[in-house]
Amino acid sequence: MNDIQFHHSQTAHCESGVISNLLGHHGLKISEPMAFGIGAGLFFGHLPFVKVNGVPGTTYRIWPGAIFQRVCDRLGVKMKAQKFSSPEKGMATLDETIAAGTPVGLQSSVYYLPYFPPSYRFHFNAHNLVVYGKKDNNYLVSDPVMDTVTEIDPESLIQARFAKGFPAPKGKMYYPVSVPTQVSFEKPVIEGIKQTCHYMLKVPIPMFGVDGIRFLAKRVKKYPEKLDDRRAALYLGNIIRMQEEIGTGGAGFRFVYAAFLQEAAPILKKPELEKLAGELTQIGDLWRNFAFSAGRVCKSRSADNTSYSDLSEMLFRTAAAEEAFFRKLSKAI
Missing domain, CATH: 3.90.70.10 (Cysteine proteinases)
Known part of the structure; x- marks a missing residue:
């Protein structure tokens, strides 16, 4: 033993x-939220050409291994x-x-x-x-x-x-x-926040960041005309699965990042980060509501007749909320 x-x-x-x-x-x-934030783990991407179990991939976090690498680099590990x-x-x-x-x-x-x-x-x-x-x-x-x-x-x-x-x-x-036993978190926290804001707002590829959410919204709206019922439900189901079952998913990652901002506020002496943490929690709720409605559409149980077009609008609203949030966060830093 x-x-x-x-x-x-x-x-x-x-x-x-x-x-x-x-x-x-x-x-x-x-803490886990501090590691996630310093590692700039929050992200979004919809990759129709990268198939996961035969359907397009959606990610709500940065690629595997990147968080670990960034945390180690920034903390001297x-x-x-x-x-x-x-x-x-x-x-x-x-x-x-x-x-x-x-x-x-x-x-x-x-x-x-x-x-x-x-x-x-x-x-x-x-x-x-x-x-x-x-x-x-x-x-x-x-x-x-x-x-x-x-x-x-x-x-x-x-x-x-x-x-x-x-x-x-x-x-x-x-x-x-x-591993250093003592580190200063201020510079790594700032670097992590700046990198997250860059990836969510400034990557010049329409499949990533807040533009990626809008890219997905447009595609979801066209699922009924582009795909048969089974494939449309399969594609939509994978979006939910990537959001709610892999890691902590779209909503969960937003809640973890909000906890990071709460920890970061006293480190950076910026109480406005506390308010932004509350805003991001509300955005997490938007993602959860989308997943709930999309799940009912997949199972044809939508009592209020929610359509793919309605789901698309939910994603557009979420994209607008995330863009406003990250612009405020970038300005705060």
């Missing part, structure tokens, strides 16, 4: 949760990250590292994690978790979206780490090799 003492905290999102738990283990206390050509090499290196007393972050597929309920196990290859030891040949797991630590058998962990598909994890593992 491995006797690493690892403190597990449940969080809303896997990547920012692993950051908080791993850095906390090494003495650098950082040095990380070691590795990928492997074979499961044998990947598992041997994992065993050596945890035997040396170092908890390890892993990228994995949700589908092969047996401690997840069956309804949550689908092919998503960018889930992050921590392995911190072994017991009776099983691996001890701190998965930040679970309420307590758990275990996984070697065969399932190999399948999860070396799953096929996009993005292929290739056994990716990572862990800190140098």
Whole structure:
């Protein structure tokens, strides 16, 4: 039995949760919202040419791994990250590292994690978790979206780490090799906010940021004429799934970022960030309302006859609210 003492905290999102738990283990206390904000995790993109399970992909956060990289760069944390050509090499290196007393972050597929309920196990290859030891040949797991630590058998962990598909994890593992015990958060917070505002307002590609929300709104309105009923419901259903089931989704990420702004207000001595946090929470509610209405349309249970055109209008209103919010946030910083 491995006797690493690892403190597990449940969080809303896997990547920012692993950051908080791993850095906390090494003495650098950082909350999940602070990690998410410094890492500029909030984002939006609709990519009709990137298929997820055969339908267009929608993302409500920045690409996997970016939050971790930015947090480490901005806080002066040095990380070691590795990928492997074979499961044998990947598992041997994992065993050596945890035997040396170092908890390890892993990228994995949700589908092969047996401690997840069956309804949550689908092919998503960018889930992050921590392995911190072994017991009776099983691996001890701190998965930040679970309420307590758990275990996984070697065969399932190999399948999860070396799953096929996009993005292929290739056994990716990572862990800190140098962590400052004390840091100043002011500059990293400002850099994180500025980067988020840039990505939401100024990326000159119509599929990203607030323009991306409008891009999706236009496409949703045309689903009934461009697709048959089944495909339209499938496309709409995937938007909801990416919003509400992968990580914390569109609404949840807005709530996490609002919590970050509440933490940032006293650090930057800017009480106006508290007010902006409240505004972003209301925007999160707009996303939740959209998901609820879209779900009823998918299941043909809309009592008020909500249409795809109505859903499109909801997205346009959300885009306007997010644009106004990020312009205020950019001005505040």
